[in-house]
Amino acid sequence: MTKKLFVKTYGCQMNVYDSARMADVLAPLGYGPGDSPEDADMVILNTCHIREKASEKVFSELGRLRQIKTEKDGGLIIAVAGCVAQAEGEEILRRAPFVDIVLGPQTYHRLPEMVAQASRAALANGNGGAVLDTEFPIEPKFDHLPEPRADGPAAFLSVQEGCDKFCTFCVVPYTRGGEYSRPSQAILDEAKKLVDQGVVEITLLGQNVNAWHGDDGKSFGWLIRQLAKLDGLERIRFTTSHPRDMDDDLIDAHGEVKKLMPFLHLPVQAGSNRMLEAMNRRHDRDFYFGLVDKLRAARPDLALSSDFIVGFPGETDADFADTLDLVRRVGFVNTYSFKYSARPGTPAAIMPNQVDEAVKEARLAQLMDLLQEQTNHFNQNCLGMEMAVVLDRQGKYPGQLIGRSPYMQPVHVDNVAHLAGHLVNVRISEIHPRSLKGEIIEAERMRA
Ligand code: SAH
Ligand code: SF4
Ligand code: F3S
Numbered sequence: 001m002t003k004k005l006f007v008k009t010y011g012c013q014m015n016v017y018d019s020a021r022m023a024d025v026l027a028p029l030g031y032g033p034g035d036s037p038e039d040a041d042m043v044i045l046n047t048c049h050i051r052e053k054a055s056e057k058v059f060s061e062l063g064r065l066r067q068i069k070t071e072k073d074g075g076l077i078i079a080v081a082g083c084v085a086q087a088e089g090e091e092i093l094r095r096a097p098f099v100d101i102v103l104g105p106q107t108y109h110r111l112p113e114m115v116a117q118a119s120r121a122a123l124a125n126g127n128g129g130a131v132l133d134t135e136f137p138i139e140p141k142f143d144h145l146p147e148p149r150a151d152g153p154a155a156f157l158s159v160q161e162g163c164d165k166f167c168t169f170c171v172v173p174y175t176r177g178g179e180y181s182r183p184s185q186a187i188l189d190e191a192k193k194l195v196d197q198g199v200v201e202i203t204l205l206g207q208n209v210n211a212w213h214g215d216d217g218k219s220f221g222w223l224i225r226q227l228a229k230l231d232g233l234e235r236i237r238f239t240t241s242h243p244r245d246m247d248d249d250l251i252d253a254h255g256e257v258k259k260l261m262p263f264l265h266l267p268v269q270a271g272s273n274r275m276l277e278a279m280n281r282r283h284d285r286d287f288y289f290g291l292v293d294k295l296r297a298a299r300p301d302l303a304l305s306s307d308f309i310v311g312f313p314g315e316t317d318a319d320f321a322d323t324l325d326l327v328r329r330v331g332f333v334n335t336y337s338f339k340y341s342a343r344p345g346t347p348a349a350i351m352p353n354q355v356d357e358a359v360k361e362a363r364l365a366q367l368m369d370l371l372q373e374q375t376n377h378f379n380q381n382c383l384g385m386e387m388a389v390v391l392d393r394q395g396k397y398p399g400q401l402i403g404r405s406p407y408m409q410p411v412h413v414d415n416v417a418h419l420a421g422h423l424v425n426v427r428i429s430e431i432h433p434r435s436l437k438g439e440i441i442e443a444e445r446m447r448a
Contacts, residue, residue: 003041004034010057011048013239014176014205015082017156018105019046022081024146025111037068042077042115047084049171051341058084062096069098077101077118081108083175087345089134097130104134105176106161109144136177148190150197152392153421154404157194159187159223160206165242167269168280168348169309169340172207184214184223191227200423201235201390201404202227210241210250221249228259234423235390235406239265240307244282246291255298261406262299263333266291267307271326272319275312278351285326292330303378303407304330308337310367311360313351315340320363327370333378334408335371339364379409382428382436389438390423391416402435410435 005026009019022044023033034040045061048054058080069076079101080092086104093102100118103111114131121129140161148155162176191202204223206212212220220238227236236259243266254260270276273284295302308323327335339360342349382405389403389411399417402410403424412435413419413426419440426438 002032003030004039005031005042005044006034006037006040007044007046008061009046010054011046011050011083013156013203014105014158014161014207015046015048017158017205018082018108019044020151020156021145021148022046022108022111024149025109026115028146029112029115037065037076040076042079044079044081047080047082049083049087049175049343051338052343053341055084055088058092059095062099066096066098074122077115079103079114081105083171086134086175087171089132093130093132099130101131102134103131104136106136106141107133109141140180140182142182142186147193150194150199153199153390153423154201154203154392155194155199156203156205157187157190158182158205160209160212163207165208165244165282166280168278168351169312169343169346171343171346174345176207179208179211181212181214184218184226187223188226191230191233195230195232198421200233201237202233204236204238206238207240208242208245209238210245219247219249220245221247221253224250224253224257224260228257234259236260237263241266243268243288243291246295248294251291251294251298254295254302262302263305263407264295264302265305268326269307269309270312270315270319271323272315273322275315275319278314279309279312279348285322288326289329303333305334305408306332306336308335308367309340310337310363311340311355313340313348313355314353315355323367324370327367327374331374332371333375335375337364337367337371378407379431379436382409383431385428386425386441387411387428387438388423389413389426391419391421405436411438412436413438413440416440
């Protein structure tokens with residue numbers, strides 16, 4: 001009998017990748033995908049610690065799972081994985097003793113042993129005897145993961161983990177550990193296996209993906225050029241990059257590698273030099289402008305997106321005005337902005353001059369308006385354009401599919417059920433607030 005696994009994922013794409021890999025690891029134990037916690041034998045919450053709101057969700061979700069577990073007479077394994085587990089493992093077990101397994105982002109290759117151990121404990125004492133594994137093992141998990149299973153035409157591939165940058169607001173260096181680059185051969189092998197399963201688009205992932213370097217000092221630009229040689233792979237993306245690691249070779253790759261999509265997420269966080277310094281971002285605004293100029297010279301149609309934090313400790317109206325000015329000068333699409341959230345254990349959390357919640361709120365609204373305006377403007381300019389779209393998701397209506405444009409815009413296309421999973425050329429016929437509509441010009445690639 002197959003057992004059912006339900007994984008709920010919070011946070012960034014690395015967590016999405018990890019969730020898929022956890023499912024891969026548990027498949028040999030007989031776990032297949034379940035639709036809800038109610039019909040599952042095991043639930044994994046893959047958690048995110050980046051902002052207070054993200055972390056809080058875990059405990060409210062656990063309350064709900066507790067009830068389901070009781071209704072099932074204990075017949076539900078509950079695991080908490082990811083960055084909250086890493087940061088607050090003990091706390092989770094204290095506040096939620098019905099949790100069976102707590103595991104960090106670097107140990108999920110050991111899930112089968114953890115499940116066995118938790119099941120033995122449940123048999124022996126009815127409940128209790130939870131497993132906690134939040135180590136940073138010396139041998140990376142990647143060496144112990146099974147073959148990746150593709151799920152559709154677009155796939156994520158983690159190439160780099162962790163972070164050594166220590167921005168003063170950020171928990172990632174603590175939850176994910178230090179920087180680690182996977183060996184190039186392992187990455188190229190994984191990419192090949194994905195392409196053999198019909199994948200046409202790969203997004204390379206890392207907390208600082210462009211800090212990736214090969215065992216022999218090879219650069220991230222080199223890795224992209226190697227991947228581009230893979231027959232059948234049509235599109236390459238990567239996220240998230242740090243401005244400091246955007247070297248000339250990688251910038252050149254944007255001009256030279258056709259398969260590299262003309263969209264780059266390059267978070268800057270703030271526009272004021274004072275704030276960039278206090279955040280320990282290791283560059284100033286002119287450095288960022290310089291990068292943008294070089295990138296646009298290499299690839300004139302490049303669309304840029306970013307992340308911003310408003311209300312970092314000490315941020316004044318003048319600092320915030322610098323952020324608005326930077327946004328106007330660069331021009332972004334699809335950009336995220338957040339109110340600063342004080343995270344326990346990070347230097348910024350104990351800085352003086354924490355900004356008032358109401359001020360943060362007002363600045364966020366103003367920044368989001370400007371960013372939305374820029375996104376709308378960019379989208380309007382796409383009317384009538386021809387672009388290639390990988391149709392990888394079901395739409396709202398029967399026969400409708402949704403895919404991503406080269407610039408990461410969602411594009412919906414009607415009456416194309418037969419083209420699911422294909423890379424097609426469309427002409428943009430309508431601009432909607434959150435998506436574009438496309439009409440098929442030709443089905444460029446036929447793939448099962
Ligand atoms: N490595 C990436 C970011 C990873 S976290 C980079 O360096 O850009 C994703 C985003 O969450 C960050 O870019 C930042 O904008 C936001 N973020 C991180 N910590 C935060 C905090 N304490 N409060 C609010 N936003 C935060
Ligand atoms: Fe966090 Fe900064 Fe590292 Fe990005 S570069 S993960 S924001 S510490
Ligand atoms: Fe969140 Fe961890 Fe990603 S804190 S943003 S899930 S690296």
